[in-house]
Amino acid sequence: MFIDGHWVDSKKTFDVINPATGEVIGVVADGNHSDAAQAVEAAEKAFRSWSQTTAHSRSAILYRAWQLMLEKKSELASLMTREQGKPLKAATNEVQYAADFLLWFAEEAKRTYGETIPSARPDQRFIVQHQPVGVVAAVTPWNYPVSMLTRKLAPALAAGCTVVLKPAEATPLCAIEVFKLLEEAGVPAGVVNLVTASNPAPIGKVFCEHPAVRKLTFTGSTAVGKKLSQDAAAGLKRVSMELGGHAPFIVFEDADPVHAAKGASLVKFLNTGQACICPNRIFVHRKILPEFIETLTARIKKMRVGNGAEEGVAIGPLVDEKAIAKIEKQVIDARDSGANVLLGGERLTSEPYNSGYFFSPTVLTDVDETMLIYREETFGPVAPVIPFDDDDDIIAMANDTHYGLAAYVYTKDLSRAIRTVEQLNFGIIGVNDINPTSAAAPFGGMKESGLGREGAREGLLEYMESKLAGFSI
Numbered sequence: 365m366f367i368d369g370h371w372v373d374s375k376k377t378f379d380v381i382n383p384a385t386g387e388v389i390g391v392v393a394d395g396n397h398s399d400a401a402q403a404v405e406a407a408e409k410a411f412r413s414w415s416q417t418t419a420h421s422r423s424a425i426l427y428r429a430w431q432l433m434l435e436k437k438s439e440l441a442s443l444m445t446r447e448q449g450k451p452l453k454a455a456t457n458e459v460q461y462a463a464d465f466l467l468w469f470a471e472e473a474k475r476t477y478g479e480t481i482p483s484a485r486p487d488q489r490f491i492v493q494h495q496p497v498g499v500v501a502a503v504t505p506w507n508y509p510v511s512m513l514t515r516k517l518a519p520a521l522a523a524g525c526t527v528v529l530k531p532a533e534a535t536p537l538c539a540i541e542v543f544k545l546l547e548e549a550g551v552p553a554g555v556v557n558l559v560t561a562s563n564p565a566p567i568g569k570v571f572c573e574h575p576a577v578r579k580l581t582f583t584g585s586t587a588v589g590k591k592l593s594q595d596a597a598a599g600l601k602r603v604s605m606e607l608g609g610h611a612p613f614i615v616f617e618d619a620d621p622v623h624a625a626k627g628a629s630l631v632k633f634l635n636t637g638q639a640c641i642c643p644n645r646i647f648v649h650r651k652i653l654p655e656f657i658e659t660l661t662a663r664i665k666k667m668r669v670g671n672g673a674e675e676g677v678a679i680g681p682l683v684d685e686k687a688i689a690k691i692e693k694q695v696i697d698a699r700d701s702g703a704n705v706l707l708g709g710e711r712l713t714s715e716p717y718n719s720g721y722f723f724s725p726t727v728l729t730d731v732d733e734t735m736l737i738y739r740e741e742t743f744g745p746v747a748p749v750i751p752f753d754d755d756d757d758i759i760a761m762a763n764d765t766h767y768g769l770a771a772y773v774y775t776k777d778l779s780r781a782i783r784t785v786e787q788l789n790f791g792i793i794g795v796n797d798i799n800p801t802s803a804a805a806p807f808g809g810m811k812e813s814g815l816g817r818e819g820a821r822e823g824l825l826e827y828m829e830s831k832l833a834g835f836s837i
């Protein structure tokens with residue numbers, strides 16, 4: 365753990381496993397309630413000086429961290445592949461994405477402009493300044509174990525906040541490398557603190573209850589996000605929540621079914637389906653369904669499943685047994701309720717898959733709203749295809765979920781695209797595009813997919829308070 369500028373051990377430790385092989389690849393400190401409290405207190409102490417530094421000096425440190433991350437790109441990527449499982453190329457892309465946040469917020473740090481507001485009184489002047497909120501507690505998931513950290517750390521540091529971060533228990537090694545890099549970049553002692561733990565609940569309790577924590581930023585499941593939001597409400601702490609998704613992928617009658625199917629195969633199997641923006645319901649107009657399915661299955665058959673460290677592997681393992689069990693349950697439920705398993709449908713158990721968590725890439729057709737997969741986030745390599753006939757129905761079908769993170773629309777008709785974007789209740793929409801994300805663009809969900817935005821200009825304001833000064837002159 366990294367607390368108050370020191371790397372510290374704890375009496376207890378826990379193992380980190382390579383999900384492709386089952387091998388133990390590291391042993392890390394198992395932090396507890398009092399480690400978390402100590403880290404919060406270190407951050408509280410450091411806030412006094414860090415919040416007084418200039419935006420230019422904070423920017424310079426972030427800029428240095430960006431350079432270091434690019435220098436260590438291949439090292440970080442290969443660690444990520446071993447710890448989290450994604451193919452090396454995808455891991456390399458993630459490190460680039462993570463570095464993008466360091467650069468973006470190094471630049472934005474200098475642009476936290478306030479404003480002057482005209483008063484109705486001739487003897488009065490209003491000035492609004494943005495100030496850092498204070499100590500930030502951050503909780504991150506395992507699926508993007510480097511970029512989900514910089515998406516929080518970079519804006520918090522740019523704003524002048526100090527941070528205590530708890531990474532996911534499956535991926536603490538990547539987090540440790542990110543913190544080493546911040547230390548090397550010159551972040552002062554106590555400004556960033558890392559608490560690794562196998563049991564997140566006691567750490568979460570400190571984050572929600574400690575009076576010094578002024579903001580909680582969380583990325584993970586909707587269930588845990590709701591619980592932490594409720595607990596943080598007692599102390600009226602600010603919260604940002606990046607939660608689960610159930611993205612619709614809509615292919616209209618006029619779309620090119622081959623282009624759309626290529627897009628669907630890439631974004632559905634991104635990170636083995638373990639991304640919050642992965643499509644979970646692929647709606648295809650019945651007229652172009654055969655061509656779409658033919659291309660989709662042909663593309664998926666070509667994707668090699670295996671250890672992400674091996675050349676040519678496109679789909680890596682899942683994170684753990686629980687993930688496999690959830691997917692199996694959804695596939696069995698869909699099949700028993702009338703879906704057609706066109707491809708895959710089961711766990712891979714033969715050599716070399718038997719020591720890891722592998723599931724064969726799956727395509728389900730004739731999926732309908734009675735099935736679990738139509739409602740529950742899958743977080744795995746299963747593509748459920750649902751035919752539709754009418755434009756009027758499809759918007760209501762797509763919006764029929766309590767999630768609201770990402771959605772995808774394929775059409776060649778500009779008016780239809782604009783109308784659809786306006787009517788969909790999702791925070792991120794790709795139009796003929798499967799990657800509508802960037803450090804410069806706001807990322808976040810509506811409804812039960814979250815509160816607040818990360819990245820972009822908004823991402824920095826999430827860590828700042830507006831302070832009004834009214835002067836009588």
Ligand code: NAD
Pocket residue numbers: 503504505506507508530531532533564565566567568569583584585586588589592605606607608609639640641741743769808809813814
């Ligand atoms: P999770 O909610 O189980 O865990 C996320 C983090 O919360 C982990 O660090 C975990 O240790 C921690 N946690 C769990 N219980 C806690 C508690 N009581 N107190 C404090 N911390 C606690 O989710 P997961 O399975 O790791 O991640 C997958 C989920 O994350 C999916 O639902 C996915 O959609 C979502 N996600 C969302 C985004 C986004 O930007 N919206 C990005 C990535 C992942």
